[in-house]
Amino acid sequence: MSENEEQNKEQNTEQNTEQNTEQNTEQNTEQNTEQNKPASSAEQAEVSISAEPSIVAETTAAPAVDPEREAKLKAAAEAREARAAAKAKAESEAAPEEPKTPSPKQPLLDETVALIRSLVSEDAVEEAYINEMNAHMPVIVVKGDCWSEVAQLMKTHPTLDCDYLRNVTGVDYETHMEAVYHLVSLQSKQDYAMKVKTDRETPSIASATPIWATANWNEREIFDLLGIDFPGHPDMRRIMMPDDWVGHPLRKDYEPLDPEV
Amino acid sequence: MIRTEELLLNVGPQHPSTHGVFRIIVKLDGEVITEAIPVMGYLHRGTEKLAEDLNFTQIIPYTDRMDYVSAMTNNYVLCHAVETMMGLEIPERAEFMRLIVMELQRVASHLVWWGTYLLDIGAMSPFLYAFRDREIIIDLFNELCGARLTYNYMRVGGVKWDAPEGWLDKVRDFIPYMEKKLDEYNNLVGGNEIFLARIKGIGKYDAQTAIDYGLSGANLRCTGVDWDLRKAEPYSLYNRFEFDVPLGKTGDCYDRYLIRLEELRQSLRILKQALEQMPSSGEVMGKVPRVIRPPAGEVYVRIESPRGEIGCHIVSKGKAEPYRLKFRRPSFVNLQILPKLLVGETMTNLITILGGIDIVVGEVDA
Amino acid sequence: MKGLLKGLGVTFKAMTAKKITTSYPDVPFVMPDRFRGIQHFEPDKCIVCNQCARICPTECITLTGKANPDPEKKGKVIDTYDINFEICILCDLCTEVCPTEAIVMTNNFELASYSRDDLFKDREWLDSNNHNVRKDNNNIGAPAAAKGGAK
Numbered sequence: 001m002s003e004n005e006e007q008n009k010e011q012n013t014e015q016n017t018e019q020n021t022e023q024n025t026e027q028n029t030e031q032n033t034e035q036n037k038p039a040s041s042a043e044q045a046e047v048s049i050s051a052e053p054s055i056v057a058e059t060t061a062a063p064a065v066d067p068e069r070e071a072k073l074k075a076a077a078e079a080r081e082a083r084a085a086a087k088a089k090a091e092s093e094a095a096p097e098e099p100k101t102p103s104p105k106q107p108l109l110d111e112t113v114a115l116i117r118s119l120v121s122e123d124a125v126e127e128a129y130i131n132e133m134n135a136h137m138p139v140i141v142v143k144g145d146c147w148s149e150v151a152q153l154m155k156t157h158p159t160l161d162c163d164y165l166r167n168v169t170g171v172d173y174e175t176h177m178e179a180v181y182h183l184v185s186l187q188s189k190q191d192y193a194m195k196v197k198t199d200r201e202t203p204s205i206a207s208a209t210p211i212w213a214t215a216n217w218n219e220r221e222i223f224d225l226l227g228i229d230f231p232g233h234p235d236m237r238r239i240m241m242p243d244d245w246v247g248h249p250l251r252k253d254y255e256p257l258d259p260e261v
Numbered sequence: 262m263i264r265t266e267e268l269l270l271n272v273g274p275q276h277p278s279t280h281g282v283f284r285i286i287v288k289l290d291g292e293v294i295t296e297a298i299p300v301m302g303y304l305h306r307g308t309e310k311l312a313e314d315l316n317f318t319q320i321i322p323y324t325d326r327m328d329y330v331s332a333m334t335n336n337y338v339l340c341h342a343v344e345t346m347m348g349l350e351i352p353e354r355a356e357f358m359r360l361i362v363m364e365l366q367r368v369a370s371h372l373v374w375w376g377t378y379l380l381d382i383g384a385m386s387p388f389l390y391a392f393r394d395r396e397i398i399i400d401l402f403n404e405l406c407g408a409r410l411t412y413n414y415m416r417v418g419g420v421k422w423d424a425p426e427g428w429l430d431k432v433r434d435f436i437p438y439m440e441k442k443l444d445e446y447n448n449l450v451g452g453n454e455i456f457l458a459r460i461k462g463i464g465k466y467d468a469q470t471a472i473d474y475g476l477s478g479a480n481l482r483c484t485g486v487d488w489d490l491r492k493a494e495p496y497s498l499y500n501r502f503e504f505d506v507p508l509g510k511t512g513d514c515y516d517r518y519l520i521r522l523e524e525l526r527q528s529l530r531i532l533k534q535a536l537e538q539m540p541s542s543g544e545v546m547g548k549v550p551r552v553i554r555p556p557a558g559e560v561y562v563r564i565e566s567p568r569g570e571i572g573c574h575i576v577s578k579g580k581a582e583p584y585r586l587k588f589r590r591p592s593f594v595n596l597q598i599l600p601k602l603l604v605g606e607t608m609t610n611l612i613t614i615l616g617g618i619d620i621v622v623g624e625v626d627a
Numbered sequence: 628m629k630g631l632l633k634g635l636g637v638t639f640k641a642m643t644a645k646k647i648t649t650s651y652p653d654v655p656f657v658m659p660d661r662f663r664g665i666q667h668f669e670p671d672k673c674i675v676c677n678q679c680a681r682i683c684p685t686e687c688i689t690l691t692g693k694a695n696p697d698p699e700k701k702g703k704v705i706d707t708y709d710i711n712f713e714i715c716i717l718c719d720l721c722t723e724v725c726p727t728e729a730i731v732m733t734n735n736f737e738l739a740s741y742s743r744d745d746l747f748k749d750r751e752w753l754d755s756n757n758h759n760v761r762k763d764n765n766n767i768g769a770p771a772a773a774k775g776g777a778k
Contacts, residue, residue, distance in 0.1 A: 405661070411716070425660075425661070
């Protein structure tokens with residue numbers, strides 16, 4: 001009987017993942033988990049009756065509570081993998097049947113990415129997407145080594161012509177750090193966000209100061225508060241904190257000297 | 262023989278003309294500056310770090326205190342950023358109230374700038390005249406939201422209070438009064454030969470330098486670059502009103518002076534139109550969830566504050582507090598050009614140039 | 628020369644214009660109704676919901692409650708209520724969220740004192756601070772029925 005149970009479990013989890021992949025190309029993940037939950041709670045009611053009808057039931061099945069929970073967890077893990085696989089598949093196909101309409105700035109983004117790829121290097125652009133929340137701003141994630149050349153291209157290329165650097169922000173995600181450069185072209189009023197990632201132990205991003213002088217103090221501020229080093233910067237020292245301060249205050253793991261402050 | 266040495270002078274943190282606690286280390290050769298190193302951080306209060314523990318309604322009082330001379334625009338940039346993230350709709354009357362308040366704030370801020378700039382240069386009466394007129398605006402704000410300088414007036418989704426009885430009429434009466442006063446100011450100072458000799462031709466830079474250094478506001482427009490965020494990337498209701506954007510030609514302090522006074526006049530024009538078009542009744546707060554939790558993502562919005570482009574970059578992970586909140590402060594970015602402008606100038610022109618850039622140190626440090 | 632004379636003309640005209648100076652300490656300054664001064668607290672209305680302490684941006688309100696001494700009524704009664712006035716920024720978020728309008732702002736702003744201990748306002752002081760209580764509160768926390776009194 002226990003073997004049967006286990007076989008049932010395996011079969012049903014397989015069915016579950018298949019259904020998940022089918023559902024995923026169209027629906028959100030939340031709906032998935034929601035569908036899982038009512039079905040399994042309905043089944044807990046059936047538990048006392050017998051194990052047989054649960055084979056006929058749609059989703060995860062197990063006669064007792066513990067194996068059912070394990071099955072649920074396993075199904076969730078497999079569903080997550082399936083979701084990731086489906087998402088990767090959908091992205092690489094450029095998902096023509098996506099429910100979201102493609103952004104109006106998408107062609108511009110593709111053009112820009114193609115330009116960067118052809119003029120700088122094939123792997124310069126790690127990721128490129130449209131930030132719909134922010135009035136469809138194109139966001140391009142650039143590889144750290146190629147950042148100088150990409151920045152030079154963004155400024156001097158006649159179609160891009162991003163001569164105005166608005167803002168440089170440093171963000172500390174706990175796994176890595178990132179600098180976001182917001183550029184705008186004063187003629188075409190087109191704005192871009194360029195992101196450069198770097199790791200946390202020795203964070204370092206090529207400085208954009210030789211290209212846009214605005215970056216000078218902005219990068220000093222990021223160095224001061226977050227600790228990202230900018231080789232190529234003419235004057236890398238602390239700007240807000242006193243010169244002999246130890247530590248970088250804006251980091252997530254910063255321990256203030258005086259806890260009451 | 263006379264031996265000359267280089268003198269290291271500290272235009273120290275405590276100085277009446279540095280508009281706050283701001284220090285410039287100046288290397289002098291006689292009276293000519295050879296190098297200037299600005300040192301800041303005396304007013305750094307860690308707003309960005311504090312914001313990581315507070316939810317958005319609680320951050321609004323902190324934004325007031327960054328650029329304390331123009332607090333309404335700071336409130337607005339934060340509320341606008343959160344509303345863009347959440348896709349909220351603001352009721353029309355609330356948007357009009359915000360616009361009226363922001364334009365009044367622009368008038369007040371330019372009055373402060375005018376008064377203190379002329380005080381730095383040496384004239385004492387314009388300071389008192391400017392503050393007398395600013396007092397009227399501040400009293401209006403006092404009636405509206407209960408505070409004279411740090412308003413805490415805007416909320417995500419609208420504004421906190423509606424205008425009390427008779428407030429809009431008072432604003433309406435203020436506009437012709439201020440226009441008359443502006444003519445008086447021009448008579449007082451605008452033709453004064455001493456003033457013109459001190460300001461014309463000082464602190465020149467060209468358009469390419471301005472764009473390179475990321476200047477904004479009057480500092481950019483004095484070189485002739487037509488970039489005003491109210492027209493170039495309209496936000497709020499600015500596309501409903503007609504107003505001109507004054508541009509300069511030569512890029513010196515005198516152009517910046519004229520541009521700011523003209524901007525004041527245009528703000529009064531916008532106010533007149535806004536008061537006419539405003540709906541006479543309506544909600545002042547939109548439908549906002551009780552706990553303001555923007556979805557995960559990031560956003561960068563920017564508006565035109567009296568000093569330039571103020572921007573707010575929020576990275577959110579879906580919680581009620583921001584994961585990272587960064588303000589792009591115009592005074593901070595505008596100040597970068599100072600070391601470059603000061604080389605070769607005399608000490609007296611240092612104060613003129615610093616005042617012409619119009620900084621508020623609370624914003625430089627955040 | 629002409630510019631200087633024009634400027635002097637403006638100055639002379641202002642000499643004969645009406646003065647706007649007020650003689651402040653002798654003549655008290657009346658603030659408009661919505662002015663945010665130090666708070667006034669009414670312990671009877673407080674239901675110890677802790678909203679004010681939670682929303683305070685600087686965490687200057689601390690309060691404790693005790694069980695209602697009347698055994699029939701449910702809920703808590705306020706025991707201690709302190710505002711650390713050294714860090715209060717008078718933002719009036721606490722009055723905005725209070726559901727019973729137990730804490731309201733007054734128009735009193737003359738609060739300088741000679742010692743820092745006086746700046747730690749406790750419940751008795753806040754209760755007795757009932758001059759110039761603000762009438763227009765625009766309380767978003769209060770249910771619509773309770774709003775009848777304000778404005």
